[in-house]
Amino acid sequence: MSDELVFYTNPQSRGRIIRWMLEEVGAPYRTEIVDYGTTMKDTAYRAINPMGKVPAIVHGGKIVTECAAICAYLAETFPDAGLAPQPAERADYYRWLFFAAGPVEQAVTNNWAKFEATAEQGRMFGYGSFDQAVSVLEQAVSAHPYIAGDRFTAADVYVGSQVGWGTMFGTLPKRDAFLAYHERLTARPAYRRAAEADDALIAAAA
Incomplete structure (x- = not known):
């Protein structure tokens, strides 16, 4: 194989x-x-x-x-x-990776679609409300330089992408914590290489 x-x-x-x-x-x-x-x-x-x-x-x-x-x-x-978590990073790594993939994703897409849950419906949803999910995400990216602590991990690739796209396209508010977090990530050489490769593909297809 x-x-x-x-x-x-x-x-x-x-x-x-x-x-x-x-x-x-x-x-x-x-x-x-x-x-x-x-x-x-x-x-x-x-x-x-x-x-x-x-x-x-x-x-x-x-x-x-x-x-x-x-x-x-x-x-x-x-x-x-x-890029995998070290023992002391595992709790935050998995917590915020799946928080971004679950509650944040649901909150953002429902909010973009202009679906506003009632208080009763909010009890059933994993994210409660859009404002609540955004505030919790803001706290998460503010707690440390990176989502699982002081070191960049794979969770930052996913969470950082959600934050970057959200603030760029207006599906997340441009809060200072989000912008500062994303700025740290976009300075990484691997991020720049990846963006350049995909941007070149878009330009070639135009």
Whole structure:
């Protein structure tokens, strides 16, 4: 079985999160660009991700989808990159990685869709309310330089991407804590390499 790492993405998608993670990891990978209108919905790609969405990776014949899961998988699979949590970081690492992938994602998308839960509905939702989820996220990124402590980890790739996109596109408020956190992350060489690679793909397709 091949140990090749194949990355399925579109440069105008959440695949940018995983491109950044792959650049942080430093392992060789092959990129397959999937088009929204054609290849993303065809039978061959749906065999990889039945949701017909990117990103996805195939490594050693195994498929991983969902950005948070891919980040965690790559951190554990390539430990020499130092992106998996150390024992003292595990609680915050997993807590905030999955908080961003769950409650924050739900709160942001529902708010963007202008769905406002009643107080009764809010008791059933994992995020309670948009304002509550945003305030908790703000506290999380303010507690330490990075989401799990004083050291950059794979959780910062995911949480930082959520914060960066949210403040850029207006789905999150531009609070000082969010902007300062994202500024620390975008200074990383791997972030810049990933952004340049995806921006070049967008320019070439224009």
